[in-house]
Each structure stands twice: as C-alpha cells, then as structure tokens.
Amino acid sequence: MLLPHNIKLFSEDALMTTVCHKQLSLGSVLSKEITADFEGGRITSDAGGLILRLLDERYEIAASPARCLRDPRDPGKTVHADLTLLKQRIFSIPLGYEDANDAETLRSDPALKTIAGRLPRLSTWTRGRISGSL
Secondary structure (H helix, E strand, O other), X not given: OOOOOOOOOOOHHHXXXXXXXXXXXXXXXXXXXXXXXXXXXXXXXXXXXXXXXXXXXHHOOOHHHHOOOOOOOOHHHOOOOHHHHHHHHHHHOOOOOOOOOOHHHHOOOHHHHHHOOOOOOOOHHHHHHHHHHO
C-alpha cells in the first residue's frame, strides 16, 4: 500500500528512544567486581552465563541439589568439589554445551571460570589495565 508523501505514520514524540549502556555490573567473584564492557576487546559468546551465576547466587540453583549428593570418592583424591562439577553441568546446558564433551576445552574460558566462581588467569596487559582503573 502506498501512502501519500505528506501523511506521517508516527509523530516525532511517538518514536522510541534507545538507551545504550556501555557497562553492566554482574556482581563479584572473590571480592572482585565483574563488569560486562561493550566497548570491544576480548569477547566471549558465553557472557550470558554471568547472569545465570547471579540467579544461582540468589536462588541457590546449584547449591540446593549439591547438598543432596554424596560422592563416594576419597575427598583427598578429588580435584573439584561436587558443587563445582554440578555448576559446570547446570550452566553448560543453557549455554549450548549440553553434551558435556566441551569441558576440557572450556576450562580456560574466562567467562566460564567467572561463572563457576573462580577468577580467570589474566594476561599482563589485562592486569595492568585493571589495576590502573582501581
């Protein structure tokens, strides 16, 4: 359908404005503030998991079932706690890693380490940038 050029479908006041935030606070891990920065730099497609981490902290998505689990293995010979393993499984599914065969590859991903409550190992450049902003 063609409209005459002098008819306005929307008034200037009715147009929606977009507010773009450059940063988003996502809580903290081990007393370090986690902030999503949309200015570029090192990028991960799994940053949505940081929101899952916030939900887990509030509603104990992983902690509640972890309290019900009993691991028969010798605790002195295990590397990861039951809660850590359960978080890895619970958070990997909504991030698209539902078959659990990516754990070895993803163990060094900074976003996934942060989701699990561990601080990622940072490059010298990143450490310098962080300490410069403190």
